[in-house]
Amino acid sequence: MNKGVKTVLIVAAAIIALGVILCAAVIIFSHEDLKDYRGRAYTYEEYVFDASLVRDIRVKDSNRALKLLPADDRNIKACCYEAKDDYYDISLSDDGLLEIIRVEKKRWPFGISLFDLNVGDDDLTVYVPSGMLEDITADTSNGSISYGAIELSGSLRLTSSNGRIRAEDLTAGGNIYLTTSNGSITLEAVTAAGNIFAVTSNGRVGAENVGAEDIRLESSNGSVTAVDTAASERLLIDSSNGDIKVENIDGSEIELSTSNSRVSGSIRGRMSDYAIISGTSNASNNLPNGTDGEKRLVVRTSNGSIDITFTDG
Structure with missing residues (x-):
């Protein structure tokens, strides 16, 4: 293919691409145009x-x-x-x-x-x-889900792909399950008599003022943040390639685990309240191992530091 033909093809492709972009822009900024174009x-x-x-x-x-x-x-x-x-x-x-x-x-x-x-x-x-x-179940793809201020006697299950999930001002008598891929999950002022699971891939997880029997906050390729979050039994926070940041969290059993990122923040109570297992490679760690508290604390990361304090010294 000679240089002239190649140049013509490149210019033609650019013009077509520009036309598609302009068409999409018109559709996005004119709702009625969208309806007319689709013939609906x-x-x-x-x-x-x-x-x-x-x-x-x-x-x-x-x-x-x-x-x-x-x-x-x-x-x-x-x-x-x-x-x-x-x-x-x-x-x-x-x-x-x-x-x-x-x-x-x-x-x-x-x-x-x-x-x-x-x-x-x-x-x-x-x-x-x-x-x-009693129960609400919602499932969508390529769309976000927002849930607010609806109390349930049973359970809530929200599932999305390629969309974020946000739940706030919520009390459930059963369990709460929030699951998505390629989207963030946010919980604010959420409590459940049972368990709370918030799991995503390629998105961050944020929890504030959250309480349940068991709490699981999990992300891959995203950070996880928990503030004023307490589990009467187990609190599990897990991420890969994302920081874990906690503030004033509590649980009979707490596990904080990530890779290639740091773990930092504060835990309610005294260090002596916990039997601690901690470890990292190639970074600093301010936690000891082998204390004899009634509660259990596990903190692990690789290639990231561990910096955990306790609210009561």
């Missing part, structure tokens, strides 16, 4: 249910942000935009299970839709009265 006429819909008839909620969504927020009355309300071939199958069973499942009929070959983008009010928002339900 979207309308705003609200579905309302008497919460006294609902025991559990299960949501299955994709490519949209999901918000679970407190209602200002005793009704459950699902708010969304729908089209003829992109809608939600919503049903309430006789035993009180409310299901909200997205149904999207792809119009592109091989099930690929180039312009399935999260834009503003395309989000699914579900308003739930606090303290009236």
